[in-house]
Amino acid sequence: MTGLRAKQKADRNRRILEAATTLFREMGYDAARIEDIAERAEVSVGTFYNYYQNKGDILVAAVSMEVEEVLAAGKIIVENPPATVSEALQALIGQYYDHSLVYLSKEMWRTAMAISIQQPESPFSKRYTELDGRLCDQVSTLMTKLQLRGGVMPGIDAVAAGQMFFNNLNMMFIEFVKDEAMELDTLKDMVGRQNRPLATLISGPKIQ
Amino acid sequence: MTGLRAKQKADRNRRILEAATTLFREMGYDAARIEDIAERAEVSVGTFYNYYQNKGDILVAAVSMEVEEVLAAGKIIVENPPATVSEALQALIGQYYDHSLVYLSKEMWRTAMAISIQQPESPFSKRYTELDGRLCDQVSTLMTKLQLRGGVMPGIDAVAAGQMFFNNLNMMFIEFVKDEAMELDTLKDMVGRQNRPLATLISGPKIQ
DNA sequence: GAAAAAGATTGAATGAGTTCATTTTTTAAG
DNA sequence: CTTAAAAAATGAACTCATTCAATCTTTTTC
Numbered sequence: 001m002t003g004l005r006a007k008q009k010a011d012r013n014r015r016i017l018e019a020a021t022t023l024f025r026e027m028g029y030d031a032a033r034i035e036d037i038a039e040r041a042e043v044s045v046g047t048f049y050n051y052y053q054n055k056g057d058i059l060v061a062a063v064s065m066e067v068e069e070v071l072a073a074g075k076i077i078v079e080n081p082p083a084t085v086s087e088a089l090q091a092l093i094g095q096y097y098d099h100s101l102v103y104l105s106k107e108m109w110r111t112a113m114a115i116s117i118q119q120p121e122s123p124f125s126k127r128y129t130e131l132d133g134r135l136c137d138q139v140s141t142l143m144t145k146l147q148l149r150g151g152v153m154p155g156i157d158a159v160a161a162g163q164m165f166f167n168n169l170n171m172m173f174i175e176f177v178k179d180e181a182m183e184l185d186t187l188k189d190m191v192g193r194q195n196r197p198l199a200t201l202i203s204g205p206k207i208q
Numbered sequence: 209m210t211g212l213r214a215k216q217k218a219d220r221n222r223r224i225l226e227a228a229t230t231l232f233r234e235m236g237y238d239a240a241r242i243e244d245i246a247e248r249a250e251v252s253v254g255t256f257y258n259y260y261q262n263k264g265d266i267l268v269a270a271v272s273m274e275v276e277e278v279l280a281a282g283k284i285i286v287e288n289p290p291a292t293v294s295e296a297l298q299a300l301i302g303q304y305y306d307h308s309l310v311y312l313s314k315e316m317w318r319t320a321m322a323i324s325i326q327q328p329e330s331p332f333s334k335r336y337t338e339l340d341g342r343l344c345d346q347v348s349t350l351m352t353k354l355q356l357r358g359g360v361m362p363g364i365d366a367v368a369a370g371q372m373f374f375n376n377l378n379m380m381f382i383e384f385v386k387d388e389a390m391e392l393d394t395l396k397d398m399v400g401r402q403n404r405p406l407a408t409l410i411s412g413p414k415i416q
Numbered sequence: 417g418a419a420a421a422a423g424a425t426t427g428a429a430t431g432a433g434t435t436c437a438t439t440t441t442t443t444a445a446g
Numbered sequence: 447c448t449t450a451a452a453a454a455a456t457g458a459a460c461t462c463a464t465t466c467a468a469t470c471t472t473t474t475t476c
């Protein structure tokens with residue numbers, strides 16, 4: 001059948017992705033030229049474009065791997081969350097934020113976000129948006145779960161509250177990657193303060 | 209002193225900005241070449257770069273003017289807001305959203321947002337970020353004002369709540385410009401639903 | 417196993433944003 | 447008014463992402 005050809009293809013794909021992520025981390029996204037990536041991956045420039053539509057695509061591919069890991073880590077927390085809204089949110093959001101800079105630099109995040117906004121119809125942008133949606137769902141699922149357990153007052157729209165928490169943490173993450181000087185702890189503190197009113201109020205009177 | 213020189217400078221700057229905004233609106237951001245903008249403004253390509261650091265800068269400059277108008281329109285509402293949190297928010301956010309597409313296309317918004325995220329250190333990006341901050345302050349000011357009037361329960365962190373409302377409306381606006389098919393009404397409905405839990409709860413028991 | 421077909425690779429050419437050494441214009445000094 | 451200094455404009459050259467016609471490799475056919 002397609003023994004050699006398929007094997008070579010998979011191998012080249014792996015080499016290109018590895019070369020690109022290495023160079024992006026080493027020298028930054030802008031400074032890494034397609035020529036450099038191609039050379040490191042031992043393919044021609046043309047071949048790079050047979051595997052990825054454009055330079056941004058390969059970055060979003062790298063980001064996708066990262067977000068998948070964050071989702072997996074978050075899943076564990078959602079499956080067995082702390083009892084109160086505040087504690088549960090702090091655990092989940094802390095997990096998200098702590099994981100965010102393991103593989104990717106702030107510059108890489110900025111570029112990936114910029115691409116996903118600017119070219120929303122490109123395949124990888126759609127994938128990025130889909131991953132964002134799954135993260136949002138995860139926060140909403142957490143709220144729904146807490147509501148079933150009595151940690152959130154009945155009658156509250158738990159999904160809407162979850163979306164609001166997510167949009168807030170996401171927007172603040174954008175602020176964070178825009179500011180090279182901002183520390184993770186500062187980000188967490190700010191989001192914690194912003195979330196507190198809603199987190200406290202939906203928990204019901206017993207928390208007051 | 210610096211009579212002629214300053215006058216010519218201001219004039220060229222105005223011509224370049226006008227040429228760029230016209231062409232961006234007429235043919236889209238990507239299709240408008242620096243050469244076209246320079247030609248229309250009757251300057252050389254090099255001169256364009258003496259006035260703006262790069263192509264994106266001038267778009268962000270145009271968008272910033274738009275945000276200034278939105279801020280001015282919002283100010284009127286904040287000065288004399290509806291009594292309830294829900295109504296006041298609906299009025300202010302509706303004003304923001306309705307104004308957003310008067311001069312700018314979704315493509316222009318996408319590009320401007322992408323640039324302001326990707327190149328946060330460029331002067332116009334800083335300006336854009338600062339304007340975002342003022343919009344956020346405007347929402348917080350509205351909440352503080354409502355709290356003084358009794359529309360928001362005492363003891364609530366009105367500023368934090370305002371920031372959360374703003375981050376939510378801002379994130380949803382990004383979703384809106386990413387999706388060419390989404391209508392303004394859909395956006396308003398979604399944001400309205402997301403805001404409802406917090407808006408209702410901070411209003412206190414009388415609203416229930 | 418040779419020839420044809422299909423699938424991939426290649427790198428020079430293209431095009432648009434950006435730079436920078438040179439030239440031109442304006443201002444200040446004598 | 448002349449000349450020197452400062453500021454600004456200029457456009458050809460450069461960089462780098464992207465394309466595509468030519469070439470090479472693998473698979474299929476007989």
